Structure formats: C-alpha cells, structure tokens
C-alpha cells in the first residue's frame with residue numbers, strides 16, 4: 400500500500416526508497432509537524448489547516464491503463480472524465496460518501512496533500528482530523544483510518560460530518576438545545592438532531608446529488624431514447640434544476656447526447672419545470688426521512704427544533720427552491736447555509752484549531 404503514497408511512476412527504485420523512508424520514520428523524530436483537516440467527500444475533497452481552506456478539488460483521479468502511473472488528480476481528472484480514451488482510467492474513489500477504492504483514495508489524497516504541504520523524507524504531521532459520514536460502518540471507518548495513517552501523523556482523529564457541518568455553520572453544538580442539521584452532499588443525505596455535542600437522532604439515505612444526476616440520465620434514456628453523460632446530467636441539474644416546477648420556469652437548456660436507436664449525436668431541449676418533475680420523487684424521499692426523524696425525536700428536542708428550525712447544508716442544498724419547498728412542506732423555518740459546499744471543511748478546521756474544546760466530538 401505504501402508504494403502508492405508517493406510514487407507516481409511505480410519503479411523498483413522508487414519503491415525501495417519508500418521502504419527506506421518508512422524505516423527512517425520509525426527511527427528519526429519528525430523534523431517539522433503541521434496539521435491538516437480533510438473533508439473527504441463523495442464528490443469534493445477539501446483540505447484545510449487550522450485557519451483556512453487550502454484546497455478544494457473534485458474527488459477524481461486518473462491512471463494509465465495498468466494503473467502504474469497517475470495522470471491527473473482533482474479538477475484535471477474531472478475534466479477528462481468520460482472524455483478520455485481506453486488507455487486512461489478515471490476513477491471516483493468514493494461511493495456514497497465512503498472509500499470504495501482504497502488504493503485510488505490513498506493516491507488521490509496523497510497527491511492533494513503534496514500540493515499544499517511540501518513533504519520530504521522525514522516530514523510528518525502533528526494532527527490530522529478527517530470527516531466521516533455518521534452512517535459509515537466500522538469497516539469503512541477503518542479503511543479511512545488506514546489511509547490517514549500513511550501520512551505519519553502524531554495524532555489522527557475522525558469527526559462525524561454532520562457535527563462538523565454544524566460547527567462550520569456556526570452552531571453551538573455543546574449546549575443542551577436540539578439542532579437539526581441536514582447535509583445533502585453528493586453521495587449521501589444525513590439528517591441528524593444534535594444536542595450536548597452528540598447525535599441524538601439520526602437518519603441517512605443514499606439519495607443525494609449523485610442519485611439526482613443518475614435519475615436525470617435514466618429519465619432521458621427512458622423518455623427520449625437519449626443517452627447523456629454523467630457530466631451533462633450534472634450540468635442540467637446545476638443550470639436548470641429546481642425542486643419545484645414554478646421556481647425557474649422560464650429557464651431551459653439544450654441537452655446534447657446520443658440517440659439510442661440511431662446511434663447518432665442529437666439534442667433535446669429541457670425546461671426547468673421538467674427537471675423539477677424528474678427530481679420530485681427523490682426530494683420526496685428526503686422529505687419523508689426528515690419527517691421520520693422528527694417523529695422519533697424526543698419531545699424536548701422536538702420543541703427546540705420547532706423554535707430553532709432546520710439547518711440545511713451540503714452542495715445539493717443549492718438546488719433551486721429546495722429550501723422553500725422544505726419550508727412549505729415541513730412547516731418549519733429552514734436556514735440555508737451561506738456556503739453549503741464548505742461547511743464540513745470549515746467545521747473540521749475549527750475543531751482542529753480548538754481541539755481541546757471539541758474533545759467530545761473527536762473519535763480516535
């Protein structure tokens with residue numbers, strides 16, 4: 400596994416150097432220790448130090464055919480995704496918010512860390528904190544810990560992402576006052592009720608940004624015999640997507656794809672209200688999960704949420720009209736985070752900065 404951390408072209412010499420490097424690390428105290436926080440998201444990976452976000456990149460990596468060398472990481476890999484030839488393999492190492500391809504995840508993170516921290520033979524870190532979905536199993540958490548342990552840090556801890564998001568949104572998670580946080584990311588939607596630095600009630604569903612996108616792809620194939628790429632479906636969602644048909648009803652977009660029957664490139668115009676129709680079922684499922692979470696919530700916490708409202712974050716919370724739809728259907732005030740793509744990362748950075756204060760939320 401270690402070979403994958405630093406070696407871009409897997410030569411024997413490089414592997415040998417790595418083995419030596421690891422041996423040395425055991426014997427020589429770290430010369431310089433920095434700390435970093437990582438939000439390893441299904442779609443976006445963010446790295447920060449105690450004070451600021453240092454990097455934000457799509458969670459993608461491209462290898463050559465044999466997976467011997469890395470060809471691109473992050474934005475660059477995302478740009479060639481679905482557009483390359485058979486000799487390049489572009490991988491999204493996370494699925495549904497957790498590591499699905501260990502080696503690719505390790506290599507991707509390693510390359511991203513290299514961009515923001517100059518590392519040499521003896522460098523290491525003081526403290527690394529990573530977000531992890533609340534629903535992640537112990538096996539999935541162990542895979543994440545194993546990846547992080549390759550970075551030679553004196554201390555390595557995890558924090559569940561909804562708690563980090565709450566901190567990032569500026570909520571006081573330590574008081575005995577129920578707060579509902581909904582993080583609609585790329586791979587997963589997590590709904591939690593937080594009180595006294597802990598998660599009192601929790602629901603997770605695998606309906607989030609990626610499933611919105613694949614639902615759009617499926618719809619075009621079924622209804623118009625049109626095959627569209629994942630990136631085109633993402634573009635439709637972001638440019639003209641909406642949670643309700645009337646929100647953006649004058650907007651439309653020309654979609655380019657391939658006709659299944661004729662096998663030739665073709666176009667189709669889609670309106671915002673049609674995209675709202677396509678996404679309606681998925682959004683209903685999220686609403687049902689929110690209602691269920693409220694139903695099983697202890698009455699005192701439910702009373703707090705009635706006063707505090709709901710805090711909405713995660714990139715998919717940016718879907719036009721989603722906040723208004725939730726507000727109307729749930730009859731609760733909905734606060735949409737000002738920077739929903741950054742809340743988890745900002746929260747982990749704050750926890751890294753004040754790790755003593757947030758001891759209760761950190762998991763070894």
Ligand SMILES: Nc1ncnc2c1ncn2[C@@H]1O[C@H](COP(=O)(O)OP(=O)(O)OP(=O)(O)O)[C@@H](O)[C@H]1O
Nearest residue numbers: 440441442443496584585586587608713714715717
């Ligand atoms: N304006 C927008 N409208 C709708 N969706 C959007 C918009 N901007 C970003 N998204 C979606 O947000 C998702 C990414 O959000 P985010 O970065 O919070 O997810 P993540 O942290 O990578 O995933 P997860 O939390 O599931 O691990 C993608 O599915 C993307 O398409």
Ligand SMILES: [Mg+2]
Nearest residue numbers: 440441584743
């Ligand atoms: Mg996330």
